[in-house]
């Protein structure tokens with residue numbers, strides 16, 4: 001079957017990649033972008049926090065600001081990111097790959113004890129991705145990767161953080177599926193990142209194929 005590149009369509013495709021810290025989001029997004037470009041797609045890679053002004057504030061304040069204030073700041077960045085970067089790229093027909101999106105918002109602020117319902121409502125008006133990829137791994141696997149790489153944030157410092165994060169991700173994923181999101185779960189325990197990226201690429205091409213005709 002020959003597929004029309006996503007970029008030849010009127011609107012591109014929005015794919016988010018989330019999963020516990022150390023699961024390999026950034027590594028897999030990098031490989032996935034290369035594979036999609038090789039398949040003839042026009043790809044825009046982005047991430048949250050975004051590179052916009054609110055994203056800069058998020059990065060500056062994550063270590064010192066907590067709870068509802070930080071949750072609202074990340075949600076504000078998400079809505080601004082959509083307007084300023086994601087939608088314009090989709091309108092230009094590109095595949096937009098976001099390293100972190102709504103699922104991270106449903107998970108990370110739970111480390112500060114925020115009610116999942118509050119986080120759900122805060123994110124309720126954000127655009128649904130065409131596909132939400134969730135990387136899944138055992139806590140022992142990701143804590144070992146984080147130990148080797150070093151932590152990126154305060155959420156990764158406590159000894160049980162990987163267990164808690166995996167648990168929060170399971171709950172968030174179930175919530176997203178219940179709400180009708182198209183979710184692709186990828187087990188990254190033993191799979192090298194290039195293999196995970198190839199699996200996601202294949203699923204993306206197959207997933208979007210019916211709309212291409």
Ligand SMILES: Nc1ncnc2c1ncn2[C@@H]1O[C@H](COP(=O)(O)OP(=O)(O)OP(=O)(O)O)[C@@H](O)[C@H]1O
Nearest residue numbers: 020021022023024025026027145149152191192193
């Ligand atoms: N499948 C894999 N097998 C082994 N090591 C991996 C795998 N995927 C990623 N890594 C390594 O684990 C570390 C974390 O990867 P990466 O930074 O991509 O994860 P992340 O999910 O983006 O993390 P964070 O949420 O902290 O930004 C890196 O050192 C990376 O090289």
Ligand SMILES: Cc1cn([C@H]2C[C@H](O)[C@@H](COP(=O)(O)O)O2)c(=O)[nH]c1=O
Nearest residue numbers: 048049062074100101104105108152153
């Ligand atoms: C989208 C989002 C992000 N965060 C935090 C988690 C990390 O501290 C950084 C992202 O950096 P990384 O290199 O990708 O790990 O942002 C958050 O707390 N809430 C969110 O919604």
